Amino acid sequence: MSDYQVPATFDEALQNMIDRGQLEGAVLASSDGLPIATVPSAYDAETAAAMVALLQSVSNEAHDQLGMSGVDEVTVVGRDRRRLVCRYLQIDGEELILALMVPANRYYRRISNRAIKEIKAVW
Amino acid sequence: MALKGDLKDMSLSSLISINCNEMNQARLTIRHQGREAALFFADGNIAHVVLDSQEGEEAIYELLTWEEGEFELEQGVAPPKRTVTTGWSRLLLEGMRRMDESAAGPEVDWDEVEMSETDQTAERIVRALKRVPGIDGALICSRQGEVLGQKMAGDPAKEAALTAFVGRRSEELGFLLCAGQWERLILSGQARKAMVVPCRESNYLGLVLGRRAPVEALIESVRTTLRRYE
Numbered sequence: 472m473s474d475y476q477v478p479a480t481f482d483e484a485l486q487n488m489i490d491r492g493q494l495e496g497a498v499l500a501s502s503d504g505l506p507i508a509t510v511p512s513a514y515d516a517e518t519a520a521a522m523v524a525l526l527q528s529v530s531n532e533a534h535d536q537l538g539m540s541g542v543d544e545v546t547v548v549g550r551d552r553r554r555l556v557c558r559y560l561q562i563d564g565e566e567l568i569l570a571l572m573v574p575a576n577r578y579y580r581r582i583s584n585r586a587i588k589e590i591k592a593v594w
Numbered sequence: 595m596a597l598k599g600d601l602k603d604m605s606l607s608s609l610i611s612i613n614c615n616e617m618n619q620a621r622l623t624i625r626h627q628g629r630e631a632a633l634f635f636a637d638g639n640i641a642h643v644v645l646d647s648q649e650g651e652e653a654i655y656e657l658l659t660w661e662e663g664e665f666e667l668e669q670g671v672a673p674p675k676r677t678v679t680t681g682w683s684r685l686l687l688e689g690m691r692r693m694d695e696s697a698a699g700p701e702v703d704w705d706e707v708e709m710s711e712t713d714q715t716a717e718r719i720v721r722a723l724k725r726v727p728g729i730d731g732a733l734i735c736s737r738q739g740e741v742l743g744q745k746m747a748g749d750p751a752k753e754a755a756l757t758a759f760v761g762r763r764s765e766e767l768g769f770l771l772c773a774g775q776w777e778r779l780i781l782s783g784q785a786r787k788a789m790v791v792p793c794r795e796s797n798y799l800g801l802v803l804g805r806r807a808p809v810e811a812l813i814e815s816v817r818t819t820l821r822r823y824e
Contacts, residue, residue: 525770546780548777548779
């Protein structure tokens with residue numbers, strides 16, 4: 472029998488995702504870029520907020536300039552193959568951003584789908 | 595032992611990003627055209643900067659414009675005082691914004707300008723890429739958004755403006771993520787994907803892809819095509 476428990480906090484949901492995917496870090500932020508939860512907690516919150524705000528401006532510009540509706544993911548890839556992935560989710564009409572720092576050669580889609588479900592459960 | 599180098603090989607933005615991310619306590623001395631500057635790192639940020647008689651954040655913005663100059667990094671040196679309180683990432687972004695503004699040149703009547711060699715190469719690259727299955731459109735533009743070559747179904751000027759905007763944002767993100775070494779940005783929408791890649795002499799390549807386009811396979815085709823025209 473599984474001993475899995477639904478996380479009680481956003482931090483816990485993010486920590487679970489990081490552990491499962493061996494990711495570097497994750498940030499859950501509001502649509503205006505304000506961090507709601509950051510894991511690991513020692514991660515530079517100001518840098519995280521700056522990254523989320525930049526990604527959000529890219530998504531907004533795509534929407535405004537091209538009518539590229541429903542941008543659901545923005546990914547920046549470094550030459551070292553590290554990725555910053557930004558996924559968008561809506562809960563009760565509230566738009567949230569889940570940003571992940573993904574090391575080279577790690578998968579993130581399935582575990583972040585699961586984390587989004589857990590975040591919705593916590594909400 | 596001190597690490598020595600030149601800003602031609604490693605930019606100041608990269609040095610700042612690395613030292614702050616690694617929480618180094620260190621002094622970075624830079625010499626450029628007879629002038630000398632020192633940056634002190636502590637607790638994951640820049641603590642103190644001195645350039646000639648100038649101290650603090652304004653000095654950093656000037657240093658960020660230096661594209662060459664010998665540097666020396668000494669670990670374990672404590673800052674003599676604190677003249678910088680803004681976080682390093684915000685300082686870099688503000689520095690880039692100022693450089694962007696100062697780089698904006700006079701308006702050019704593009705109809706009057708003959709097609710340059712750069713434009714001809716750009717046209718060849720986008721034609722070659724448009725033939726790759728999965729790529730629905732391709733465009734090369736300058737950092738300011740001028741179209742250098744395009745094979746697009748939509749409005750090329752609009753697409754170029756977006757490509758340049760996304761490219762500049764990607765550079766900023768690259769400094770925060772990986773010391774400026776960004777390779778591509780991908781926007782995934784419900785109907786299509788778009789990819790922006792840095793290319794040739796500080797320009798950007800913008801690609802429109804199908805929703806299910808295999809990005810990893812396509813990036814290899816893009817790299818090969820760009821290498822062919824380098």
